[in-house]
Amino acid sequence: MTDIKALAAGQKDYVISLRRHFHMFPELGGEEYRTQEKVMEELKACGLSPRSAAGTGVIAEFTGGRPGKRVAIRADMDALPLQDEIDQPYRSQHAGICHACGHDGHTAMLLGVAKSMKSLQAELAGSVRFLFQPSEEKFPGGAEAMIADGAMDGVDYVLGAHLWQAVPAGKIGVTYGRMMASPDAFTLTIQGRGGHGSMPHQTVDPIFIGAQIVVALKTITGCNMDPMEPAVLSLGMFKSGEAFNVIPDVAVIKGSVRTFQEATRQRIFERIHQICQGICQASGAQYKLDAIFGYPPVINHPAISKVIAQAGEQALGRDGVIEIVPVLGGEDFSFYLGKAPGAFMFVGAGNPEKGIVYPQHHPKFDIDETALPGGVEVLLRATLTLGGGR
CATH class of the missing domain: 3.30.70.360 (Alpha-Beta Plaits)
Structure with a gap:
């Protein structure tokens, strides 16, 4: 069997470089043309056949070597109308536009999962659908448009992840019901x-x-x-x-x-x-x-949250999974949960020792990039389990 930990760790440089690329060239909701182009380019390099969806979104599918369930994984791609104030070489090159919520990392992690799948084809039961969604930050959001474009057709389970500054890097946060309002x-x-x-x-x-x-x-x-x-x-x-x-x-x-x-x-x-x-x-x-009236609340399905928690323990250790208090921020991932059982998790991205203390939507928001391969590993393990096991 493929060593999942080593496979995910091997994506570290790839995922971090992509995250920095997306951070340098952020685009607002409905305007993710360059982001869409880059995502499709990377997916094609993985041997997939991506298609555009919801205007500036992307859908691609990977089929495993054995029959099983179809698992969708969603990442959002849009940035915020905010001036980037981080003192880093990957600071936004677009004045007044900034990835101050972590969507650059979400997109990079999902591409890391897609790249890893080639090594797992013989072991994967079922299929994986990759959903790169535009306009999460811009109401009414891009989830419904993705769904209208077939994103959830035939999907058995759906997963989502959000980098979260309030959770320490090296951990994931889960709930077994209410997640976001x-x-x-x-x-x-x-x-x-x-x-x-x-x-x-x-x-x-x-x-x-x-x-x-x-x-x-x-x-x-x-x-x-x-x-x-x-x-x-x-x-x-x-x-x-x-x-x-x-x-x-x-x-x-x-x-x-x-x-x-x-x-x-x-x-x-x-x-x-x-x-x-x-x-x-x-x-x-x-x-x-x-x-x-905005998005419905994000209410996780307990059984799917349990799968994520088990994947998190395998990837990050028993102390790497924490049950968090629900937050009252909103997320249009809730629309996907209305179509199939699934769960949303927070991937810890905060690190006071590195000065990564600013919250989402702050002009100095940044992430501890060491969190990215861990997020990839958790998604890989959860997807393999939900698809039907290895």
């Missing part, structure tokens, strides 16, 4: 009546009304929700007015709601309406609430 957004527009700052009695002040609403909204999760059920309501923008002596007509507030249960989500938005209606009615203002 539904990320919803809302825009609240308060219509008042403007006027001169010296005559507030002639106005309906949207700043004052908005301030009351902001304070009241922050009571929802603390006062109206089950304290044992995770829920977050965050406010990220409050804009109104241009001059110190002019009371404006309009104030705009933008925020985010994160939940795992549909009933919790609906209750929060119901309370937002009630609060806005009550305060605005008492003040003589009008309001408009525009909600954007």
Whole structure:
């Protein structure tokens, strides 16, 4: 039998070089043309026949030497509209665009898995479908478009991995159910009546009304929700007015709601309406609430998480697998889980000794690249097990 550990370790230089290439040349969601070209080039070099999907995505399939299950593995490819501030030779060459979430590493790891498969063909039962997805960061995401292009047709199981700074390099984080939340957004527009700052009695002040609403909204999760059920309501923008002596007509507030249960989500938005209606009615203002409901929550299938955990123990040791607390960030990997049993894992990428301490979406975000071959090994082992064993 092929030594999986040695096979994955042998991909280290290849995977790191690819990760640095993608980091230097990041592309935003829907614009991953150069990334798509590079991925297809590498897959062809592995003897595969990739095809484009979802515009700038890629799908390729590898067939094993024995009958078995079809396992899909997904990596996302897009970057963020953020200036790269890392002091590294592989710093982004595209101003205002940066791989500050780890998607460069996801793409590189999946290519490492694809390259490894040639050595495993005789031992692999079933087949492996490689999904390189565009636009994970850009709502409504690329997962549904990939699925519409056949990504999940005939798939028995699906796996996904995310490099995660909060988990130390050399470990993976798993859950046996809830993993990531539904990320919803809302825009609240308060219509008042403007006027001169010296005559507030002639106005309906949207700043004052908005301030009351902001304070009241922050009571929802603390006062109206089950304290044992995770829920977050965050406010990220409050804009109104241009001059110190002019009371404006309009104030705009933008925020985010994160939940795992549909009933919790609906209750929060119901309370937002009630609060806005009550305060605005008492003040003589009008309001408009525009909600954007995001991806479903990522809920892992326990049996598949167990396979990942076992693969992690084989690859990284018993101490290399930790059960993590679910996070309230969102991920459109949830759409794949709606089509087949599967699980998502976090591949540890943080390392304080190397100064790798900045979180996802920070301009100084980086990863400990020694994590990449370990991620490749875990995915290889899990895929072989789910396909039907070696």
